[in-house]
Amino acid sequence: MEKETGRIEAFSDGVFSIGVTLLVLELHIPELKNGENPTQLLQELQLQWPGYIAFIISFFSIFIIWVNHHKIFKQIYKRNTGLMFANGLILFLVSLVSYPSALLARFFLSDSRQLSVTIYTGLFVLINLAFNLLWEQASRDKRLLRPGISNKAIRQLRNNYLYGFPTYLAAFILSFFYPDFALVICVLLWIFWAVSSRKINFTEVSDLI
Amino acid sequence: MEKETGRIEAFSDGVFSIGVTLLVLELHIPELKNGENPTQLLQELQLQWPGYIAFIISFFSIFIIWVNHHKIFKQIYKRNTGLMFANGLILFLVSLVSYPSALLARFFLSDSRQLSVTIYTGLFVLINLAFNLLWEQASRDKRLLRPGISNKAIRQLRNNYLYGFPTYLAAFILSFFYPDFALVICVLLWIFWAVSSRKINFTEVSDLI
Amino acid sequence: MEKETGRIEAFSDGVFSIGVTLLVLELHIPELKNGENPTQLLQELQLQWPGYIAFIISFFSIFIIWVNHHKIFKQIYKRNTGLMFANGLILFLVSLVSYPSALLARFFLSDSRQLSVTIYTGLFVLINLAFNLLWEQASRDKRLLRPGISNKAIRQLRNNYLYGFPTYLAAFILSFFYPDFALVICVLLWIFWAVSSRKINFTEVSDLI
C-alpha cells in the first residue's frame, strides 16, 4: 500500500524547520549606551541570559516535537479530514512557540516571571493535547495506519501521549508557584526522552513527546 | 504516466509553510510603561486580542488554501506555462496575507476597522479568483490531468471554486457595512469546509476553498 | 541513470521560497500621527505604492528565476564541485534580493531614486551571470547532463542565458539616466518570457531568465 502522506509531511517539516529557525530573531543586538567597549558589550550579552535559555528550551522542544511527528507519521499511510485538522492544530501551536518564548526571555527577570512561565508551559499542554488528538484520529480507523501495525504498537503510542499529559499539566500547575521548577521539568522531559529512547528499537515507538 | 509536478509542489509547500509561520512575527511583545508587574502585562496581552484573532483566522485560511492546493495538484500530472503562472499568482497572494493580517490586528480597535477588514476580505476574493484560474488552466488541456480523471470530478472541482467566489465576494461587500460579520463569514467557511469534507471521499474533491 | 541532484533542488527550493516570502516583511504598517481614521490610513497606504511595486517586481523576478532553475536542473543529473558553487552563487544573490528591493521601496520617491534602481538592476545582471556560469559548469562535462540531451538543446540553453545578459546590462546602464524605464524593461522581460514560452514545448528549454 502506498504512503499518501508525503505532502503533509513536507508541509509540516517546513513549519517545524521555520519555527525552529525564527527563534533566533528574538535574540537582540545589545544597544550600548555607555561606549562600545568590550566590557560593556560582554556585560550586556550576559544580561540576556534568559533569552539564551528560552532559545535553547524552545529549540529542543520543537525539535523533539518534530521527532515525535516523524515517528507518528511513520505509522500513518492514509489521511482523512480529521487527521488533516488535528495536524493543522499541531502546526498552529508550533508556529506560535516563538511568541511565548520571547515573552519568557523578556520578562523572566521581572515581576512577571511567573506569568510568562505559565503561558509558556500552558502552550506545551495544548501541544500534548493536539498530539493525543492526532493519534486518536489516526488510530480510530485502522485503514489509515501502516498495514501490519500491531495493536500493541497502537496502544503504546496512545499511552505515550496520554502519559505525557499529566507531566505537562504538572509543569503548568507548578508554574503558578515555582516557575523555575516548571521549566526544569520541561528540560528533564527531554533527557528522559533521549535516554529512554536509546534503549528501545526506534521503530517500536515508545517515547514521551 | 509519471507525475511531473514534484518541484512545483515542493516550492509551493515552502511558500505556504513560511507564509503560515511568519504570521507570528506580527504578535508584538508588550512594552510596559508602568512597571513590569504581571497585572500590567496580562492587561496589555489582553488588549492585543485582535492580533490573536487575526493570527488564528490567517493561519487557518492559509492552511485551508494549502489543503485545497494539495487536492487540486493530486489531479494535475503535467504542467505548462499557463499553469506555472496561475500557481505563481496564488503563491504571490498567499505570501501577501501577513500584511493585511497585520493591518487588521493593528486597526481593528480604531476608526479604521472597516477599511482593514475590507482589505483583508478583498485579498481572499483575489485568492479565490486565482484558484479558479489555476483549475481553468489545468482542465483546459486534459493531457495535464491525472489519467482517468472523470469529467464529473473535473466539473465538481470547477464548481467548488466557482461557488466559493460569490461567498467571498459577499464577505467583501458586507465588510463595507458590517465588518465583524464579514469576518464571521470567513470563519464559517472553514467550518462548512471541514464538516462537508468529512462526509465525502477525500479523493473525490468537493470543497470550497 | 539516476538523478542525483535531489537535495540540491530541495535546498534551492527552500532558499527560493523563503526569499520570495520574506519580501512581505518590507511592507510596513503605517504609523498614523493625526488620528486613526480611515482617510488617513488609506492615504498612508497609497503613499507606500513604491513598496508595492518593488514587492511585485521582486516576487515575480525570483519566481521566474526559480522557473529557470527548475528547467536547467531538469537537464542536470549529476553534480560536481563547480556546479555546487555556481548554484551556491545563484542562491547567494537570490537571498540578497529583498535588500535592494527594500532600498528601492524606501528611496524611489526621493532624490536617490536613480541610485536605488541602479543597485537593483545591477543585482539582476549578476544573477544572469551566475546562471551563465551554472550552465557553463554543467554543460562542460556531458556526463553531468540528462542522458540523450541533444547538442541543440545544450546550445539553446546557453544562448538563452547569453542573450539575457545584454538585456539586463542595458537595463543596468539605462538606470543611470532613465531609472523608470530600466524598471519597465525588467517587467517587459517577464512578459516576453511568458509569451514566448507559451509557444514552445516546455521540455525544450528556450526562455530568457
Add this chain to the structure above:
Amino acid sequence: MEKETGRIEAFSDGVFSIGVTLLVLELHIPELKNGENPTQLLQELQLQWPGYIAFIISFFSIFIIWVNHHKIFKQIYKRNTGLMFANGLILFLVSLVSYPSALLARFFLSDSRQLSVTIYTGLFVLINLAFNLLWEQASRDKRLLRPGISNKAIRQLRNNYLYGFPTYLAAFILSFFYPDFALVICVLLWIFWAVSSRKINFTEVSDLI
C-alpha cells in the same frame, strides 16, 4: 537496503535554507538624517561594509556546512537516537549563526571588534565538534551506514572533521589577538575546501567542513 533518512534530510535542508536566507534581515536600510540625496545614501551604504562581509562569510559558511551535511548523509542509511540528537545539535548551532553574524556586523568597527570575532569563530569551533559527534555516532554502528562503504572512506570522513578541529580552534585563539586574521582563516578554509574537493571524486568524501 532502503534509505530511511529522507525526513531528517528534508528537515535539515529546511533549517539550512532558512538560516542562510534570514541573514539578509540583518542588513538595514540606512536612515538618512541630512537629506535623501544619493551621495548621502551611497556614503551610508559604504559605511555598512562590515555587514556585507559578515553576510558573505556567514552565507558561504552555512552553505559549506550544508554541502558537508549532504555528503555525510549520503553515507548514512539508518538512524538512531544518538544520530538524531547529534544532527539536532548541528541544526541548533546553524540556526544561531545569524546572531553572532549580526554582532560582527554591528561591532566590527568599534572597540568590541575582537570580542565579536571571538564569539563568531567560537561558534564554528562548536559546529565542527558537532560534525565530529555526528560522524562518531553514525560510524560507531556500521548497520547505520551505506551498505558496502569501505573502512577507508569511514576513516577519511573522520579524519576530515578531526583535522578541521585544530584549524577552527586556531582561528578562535587567533581571534583574541588578531581578529582580522582569524576571519581570513575562515575564508581560506572555503578556498582550500573548494580547490581540494575539485580533484577528488565527489562520492569519495574527503573535505574539511
